[in-house]
Amino acid sequence: xxxGLVLRSPPRDIYRVGAGQAVTSEDLKALMAQVAQARDRAxxxxxxxxxAPRVIGFMVRSGVSATDAEEIAQDTLxxxxxxxxxxxxxxxxxxxxxxxxxxxxxxDLARRATRQRxxxxxxxxxxxxxxxxxxxxxxxxxxxxxxxEAMTQLSxxxxxxxxxxxxxxxxxxxxxxxxxxxxxxxKSRVRLAMAKIRPFLESER
Amino acid sequence: xxxxxxYDDTLARYAAGRLGAGPSLVIATHLAGCAxxxxxxxxxxxxxxxxxxxxxxxxxxxxxFAAALRRIEEIAPPAPPPRHASPLDALALPPWRRIGSGLQxxxxxxxxxxxxxxxxxxxxxxxxxxxxxHRGTEYTQILQGAFHDEFGRYVAGDCIEADDExxxxxxxxSDVDCICLAAFDGRLRLQGFFGRLLQxxxxx
Numbered sequence: 001x002x003x004g005l006v007l008r009s010p011p012r013d014i015y016r017v018g019a020g021q022a023v024t025s026e027d028l029k030a031l032m033a034q035v036a037q038a039r040d041r042a043x044x045x046x047x048x049x050x051x052a053p054r055v056i057g058f059m060v061r062s063g064v065s066a067t068d069a070e071e072i073a074q075d076t077l078x079x080x081x082x083x084x085x086x087x088x089x090x091x092x093x094x095x096x097x098x099x100x101x102x103x104x105x106x107x108d109l110a111r112r113a114t115r116q117r118x119x120x121x122x123x124x125x126x127x128x129x130x131x132x133x134x135x136x137x138x139x140x141x142x143x144x145x146x147x148x149e150a151m152t153q154l155s156x157x158x159x160x161x162x163x164x165x166x167x168x169x170x171x172x173x174x175x176x177x178x179x180x181x182x183x184x185x186x187k188s189r190v191r192l193a194m195a196k197i198r199p200f201l202e203s204e205r
Numbered sequence: 206x207x208x209x210x211x212y213d214d215t216l217a218r219y220a221a222g223r224l225g226a227g228p229s230l231v232i233a234t235h236l237a238g239c240a241x242x243x244x245x246x247x248x249x250x251x252x253x254x255x256x257x258x259x260x261x262x263x264x265x266x267x268x269x270f271a272a273a274l275r276r277i278e279e280i281a282p283p284a285p286p287p288r289h290a291s292p293l294d295a296l297a298l299p300p301w302r303r304i305g306s307g308l309q310x311x312x313x314x315x316x317x318x319x320x321x322x323x324x325x326x327x328x329x330x331x332x333x334x335x336x337x338x339h340r341g342t343e344y345t346q347i348l349q350g351a352f353h354d355e356f357g358r359y360v361a362g363d364c365i366e367a368d369d370e371x372x373x374x375x376x377x378x379s380d381v382d383c384i385c386l387a388a389f390d391g392r393l394r395l396q397g398f399f400g401r402l403l404q405x406x407x408x409x
Contacts, residue, residue, distance in 0.1 A: 143247070
């Protein structure tokens with residue numbers, strides 16, 4: 001993919017250019033570098049084009065409303081611009097970094113809604129919990145590629161468990177349904193599947 | 206160096222942002238002191254990145270990009286407050302309340318999750334925690350001291366997940382107070398004298 005493309009009239013072109021082309025992890029890193037170092041709007045446009053539809057798709061799949069999914073996607077991509085220089089390509093794939101941003105924004109959105117329902121002023125209330133984990137996690141770039149590879153080799157049960165852990169509000173009930181196992185035994189099956197997945201992901205390092 | 210860690214499926218749900226607010230607080234507290242589990246969360250975040258790449262590309266309203274371009278021209282809002290060493294440092298903790306000899310507790314209020322059942326318990330050396338069983342899972346991070354129960358010994362830094370069928374009464378065997386942070390994602394049933402005393406106070 002050519003990354004030197006100049007976008008003259010966003011937003012329309014951006015959805016046409018590059019559609020259907022394979023985008024590699026290295027392409028995404030090069031785009032991030034252009035945004036971080038040169039504040040390159042064309043490169044930013046390519047990142048937006050690649051990630052905005054996926055963040056929306058991911059969120060809708062997670063049960064988020066279409067409106068909220070769009071808001072999360074826009075906030076995610078604005079954060080990508082603002083925090084571009086904090087992204088370290090040696091530590092994580094661009095998609096992993098952007099996943100953590102979108103995930104944290106989804107949590108923040110839900111928490112803000114709860115606060116508003118309960119009349120709590122959001123100002124000055126520090127965010128805690130999962131929002132802190134992304135930057136502190138020890139990420140390694142090579143690991144991301146290997147995790148991707150390993151994920152293609154999971155058994156059906158392992159893949160289902162992993163996927164529903166991300167997308168389902170009630171993972172255990174859905175895992176039971178999808179795999180046709182009694183709810184009572186789901187927990188131990190999930191533990192077993194995860195226990196198999198993790199060393200598998202790690203050993204691929 | 207902790208010996209007891211959260212299960213992988215719990216860390217995966219945490220990495221996915223799918224764990225409840227109470228359990229998330231306990232896990233985040235554990236992660237603040239456990240590099241090994243931070244690395245495990247990192248693995249599941251990488252899996253999240255892969256799932257994001259695979260996600261069905263939804264149609265995007267054409268004005269979404271224009272709106273983003275407008276926003277990046279604006280001055281960014283001030284950065285969030287600096288990160289704390291432990292997520293607990295970010296919370297205003299209510300005072301301890303004594304509920305018996307050698308036993309104190311406080312309930313943590315999370316303004317973003319008022320229904321979350323999160324408590325801290327402080328038990329004097331030689332004391333016992335309230336005898337209890339669970340419905341759902343109990344997530345406990347030991348902040349200070351040590352205890353043992355029928356299943357093993359647990360020290361500061363350890364994280365314990367106790368399931369539905371577990372029935373235990375931890376005994377404090379450190380020479381300092383044992384302080385624990387605990388969250389429940391189901392109903393907790395307390396037994397014994399302190400338990401009956403605690404149950405209505407907790408309202409859980």
